[in-house]
Amino acid sequence: MSVRHVLLDADGVVQHGVRDPFGLLRRWAGDRAEDLGRALWAAERGPLRGEGDFLEAVHRVVPSYADVDPRELYASLWGDITLSEATLALIDRLRAAGLGVHLGTNQHRQRGEHMRTTLGFDRLFDVSCYSWELGTKKPETDYFEIALERIGAPGHEVLFVDDMEANVEAARAAGLRAEHWHLDRGHDLLRELLAGHGVEVD
Structure with missing residues (x-):
């Protein structure tokens, strides 16, 4: 057939998408970049199925790891296409x-x-x-x-x-x-x- x-x-x-996401995260989170990345990708699992709002999750997660506007981080990591x-x-x-x-x-x-x-x-x-x-x-x-x-x-x-x-x-x-x-x-x-x-x- x-x-x-x-x-x-x-x-x-x-x-x-972004070629070096962890490079970007290191700019904001330094040696906590990998922890931040893991936290963000874990937070995205539900929204990928339509469960919860990912942008809200970004605003919750980011302040624990980096001093950066969560909107800037989101735009840089997920908006760069x-x-x-x-x-x-x-x-x-x-x-x-x-x-x-x-x-x-x-x-x-x-x-x-x-x-x-x-x-x-x-x-x-x-x-x-x-x-x-x-x-x-x-x-x-x-x-x-x-x-x-x-x-x-x-x-x-x-x-x-x-x-x-x-x-x-x-x-x-x-x-x-x-x-x-x-x-x-x-x-x-x-x-x-x-x-x-x-x-x-x-």
Whole structure:
């Protein structure tokens, strides 16, 4: 059966986030940077499923570790997004070839809404599967089952591309085709991976 849909992760596939988050945290928290980072990422787990407000959590967590405006820290760590022009061009070619192109990403509400509106993701993708809206996140099986329902296709018709191997393995276990790829590996390799599933793009 042929692939009719491509489901793309955001960070590491469509966009770059902050390249050195701990370098930024060290500016504010010094030798407590790693502790602050762990506390922030732990606080994000619930909001990634739509449980609680992450920005409120940032305001609670940061003062215990650093003397910095939590809004500045949030904007620097989660608001710094650079879209990959090469991936955007590839998306255009996939859609021109008649494939559905969809977004499969773990995001809390504020960052996801920024991507959706300011960055124009609602225009870029046919179906968007943000974890905070689905109430589950990658690599949980429920995430992929809901994504397939939203796309309206069986797993063997959907090719998922993600920069985390655990997510790729979970997608395969849920019945999707899946490939592990990161922007740093180059788009020539991505085109080869797509071609391996019968998806040819110029």
